[in-house]
Amino acid sequence: MLYTLLGPCDYYEEIRKSRFATFAAPISCVADAQAFIEQASDLAATHNCWAWKLGAQYRSSDDGEPGGTAGRPILAAIEAQACDQVVVLVTRWYGGIQLGTGGLARAYGGGANKCLQLAEKRLLVLRQALACSCTFSELNLVKLRVAECDGLVTEERFTGEGVELQLAVAQEHLPTLQQQLADLSRGKIQLRSSDGPAQP
Structure with missing residues (x-):
């Protein structure tokens, strides 16, 4: 530890x-x-x-x-x-x-x-580096759900389609967060592994 x-x-x-x-x-x-x-x-x-x-x-x-x-x-x-x-x-x-x-x-x-x-x-809790995409209207809710899981939004990039987010989330919170993001986006928001380093 x-x-x-x-x-x-x-x-x-x-x-x-x-x-x-x-x-x-x-x-x-x-x-x-x-x-x-x-x-x-x-x-x-x-x-x-x-x-x-x-x-x-x-x-x-x-x-x-x-x-x-x-x-x-x-x-x-x-x-x-x-x-x-x-x-x-x-x-x-x-x-x-x-x-x-x-x-x-x-x-x-x-x-x-x-x-x-x-x-x-x-x-320190070791967090896994992840990425996801969401629409502008979903952004605040996504950030709230990430914070509730003791995660971090390490980067946000606005594109023509919406927002690309880089996240850092502890392994044990991943299933909960994935379910919550799927629920708020009708299954569209999917967490994917990021190339970034794991972050405490």
């Missing part, structure tokens, strides 16, 4: 005179992660190291620390806490004492771990 955060959280500690501040937040796309890193980074700090994970996508940065001593331990902490759709930034203000590569990895990974442990989380 995977979890994401209910909201932003932070954690602070001092290790051998270096100050570390860890910030974590939920994200739903790569742009969210980049925006959070830009907003939360302190340009006056010595290092702003980060990692994020979004399904199969992930990235990390050591921001000037020795390779593999910051970004990767932060990413490992995200995975160790069974988190997804999460970004973590650890900012360091150097205090004059070298921590060594092992000490750095423990400081960055440890701060990320503690921050995520303290955070309030919610369970």
